[in-house]
Amino acid sequence: MTESTAVASFRRVTPGMIASARLAMANDIPDVTKSEIALLLKKAAPVLGIDGTTYHVMDILLGLSRADDWKGAGRPVVAISNAKLAEYTMRSERTVIRCIRRLVEAGIAAYRDSSTGRRFVYRNSDGDVVTGFGIDFTPARVRADELREVVAQYQRRLKADLEAKRDIARLARAIEDMCRACPSETLNVRSELADILRKEKDTLTRANEVRTLHQHVATIVAAAASTTELSCEGDISVISYINTTPESLNVSNEKRTRSNERDLNHSDERNALDKAYEIKPDEIPTGKQAASAEEKGMNSIQTNILGVVSLGLLHAACPEVQAMTDVSFDSWGALGRSGEIMRRMVGLSEAGWADGKEKVGVYAAAAILATVVEKSIRDPEQISKPGGYFRAMIDRALEGKLNLERSLFGLADHRYGKIEK
Template identity: 70%
Template sequence: MTEASAVASFRRVTPGIVASARLAMANDVPDTTKSEIALLLKKAAPVLGIDGTTYHVMDILLGLSRADDWKGSGRPIVAISNAKLAEYTMRSERTVIRCIRRLVEAGIAAYRDSSTGRRFVYRNDQGEVVAGFGIDFTPARVRVEELTRVVARYQQRLAIELAAKRDIARLSRAIEDMCVAFPDETADVRAELAAIGLLKIDIVARAKETQLLHDRVVGSLPSEHIPFNMASEGDISVTPIINTTLESPSESKNERTRSNERDHNLHNDRYAADLAFEKKLSANPAVEQETFGVAQRDVDTVQGEILGSVSVGLLQAACPEAQAMIGTQFDSWATLSRSGEVLRRMIGLSEAGWADGKQKVGSYAAAAILATVLEKSIRDPEQISKPGGYFRAMIDRALEGKLNLERSLFGLADNRYGKTQK
């Protein structure tokens, strides 16, 4: 088929559309696979500014493309009408048109318009495209190496920013500890710490300024006043589980009783949450009435119910695709919680939606739900048309006491093991 990419005269051409059209006309197109490019584009979505409905539209278009068109001289052209896309996404046709335009201007797709504006693909007996008009993803094939580098840099920058956030939190607590312990020597330190938070600098620079303030405060104290082991981040009295050997969840369900497993997980996973909850109740008995009433339940109680029989090992076994997408292994609850920011970007969830979920069910439970939603959306994009809405629905079910996260995770893990055995 011809490699020329025609843009219809009725379109308002922008530099981004022209650049994508030129990429679509390239002759030297590297081979890739549909699954590889889909995973790469989802990882690159935050960098390219693709989120919300645009992310959903991209997911549908990639799913409709043929695997063979991503190799050799093939052109991954998707011929679907705006009306059908609007029906799939439950959005208006104007919204769909804007979303496709964003994909084109982002440089991962190009318009291949017919003279009438209709989208269709003709193939020969071998399944090769003879003539095709629609949305052409050849630019994504051409840019596969560039996008791989972009994703690597983005994930590296994200890791640096997450480390900076942890440093700021740790050092701020340490500074506050010194201010409380030595008020005379640290009279103006709180004001300086607040001023650093108001500076219009990036988070890495703010972490450096906080480190400098911390070092200066420590240096200004007499040697006998320098505290030890201040504000240790992540301290917890839970005994770690060092046996990380996993077995098939289907086999484990057949070989042991659920009561022993539930007791074991309750002791290890809910100890910290239950301890904090008991302290709150002892301090304010009125909270107990509100917690078990109809109006409101305590967040620690909800988190304990969700994670009562869910272990980190189960999450790790059930969510391999989600871990591969964000480049992080769920080897601890702290790691899972820190991955929440990346996970919510992968499903197009807003910051407000993520903060609301953590406030309602706790950071660990919200991150576990988020990982489950991402895993399901990767495996079956058509089943979950709106991952962000699916996450909010699961949060609501958790508040009602109707969420069975353990069953969902066992189902994902069983499907994974079943595919592996086949």
């Protein structure tokens, strides 16, 4: 097949389209397997700005490409009409056109247009492409090494941001504790901490400022503690008791004032009962207790959801999610930390993710999101809006109608070929 590419005259050419066309005309193209490039592009999707319907369109196009076209001198050209893509994605043709344009301007695909604008591929008897017009994924092959580095940097940045958020929360609590311990030496510390947390800076910068403030406060508190002199005022002079010979049981029993002990115990119990009956229901404070009740409700929902869901089941049912996030679901902490990456993969808003965690708990929300992402990866046509699907599952969980274990067992069975369609 010819190594030149052409953009039809009816398209409005942009610098991104020109750059992708140049990549498509490269001669030195590294070999890469279809499964490897598909996984790489899905991992790089958040960095490239590919989400929602664009992600769905990319997944369909990658699935329609032939594995042999990704090796040697082959060109992975996909010939499918906009109307058929619109039917697959349940979107309008104009939406599909915009999605393909985003893929081209992201530098992973290029237009290979015919003179009539139709898309078709002619192959010889060996299956090699003789003439092909459509969407060419040669730029993705050319940029494979670059995309691997981009994905590695993105994952390192996510981990650094996560560590920074943890440090901010941990050190802020430590600063608050030191302020309570030494209020006179830390008069302006709380306001400085609030100013740092209010600033619209990146997480790493705020974490560094909080670390610096923590070291400063720790130095002040340590200096105040070292200069404090203990006074002996009010101490009681006590004669040391050095008789270590134990008394016999009979002597000890004779010295016990049993009646006084009973009177004291009964009086204490009576006082406790009297105090308990004095508290009326309408006099119980509602602030912290209401918050704790709300937290107990969330924990109860999370326990109900995860009561029959084990880490082993999640690990077996969600292999694609673990491969794309580079996180193994071997602990609940790892599952919870992967929620931020998974939400970006499917385009779930930050507010939607926070709302889910608040309603059902971080681990239950992460397990539900992992199930949604796994389903969307395996069958994008089934879940066209993963964000809405996640919210619907959260609502079902609140109603007590969510059968998460059934979905996970179904995913695990399909993985091991126990269910045949």
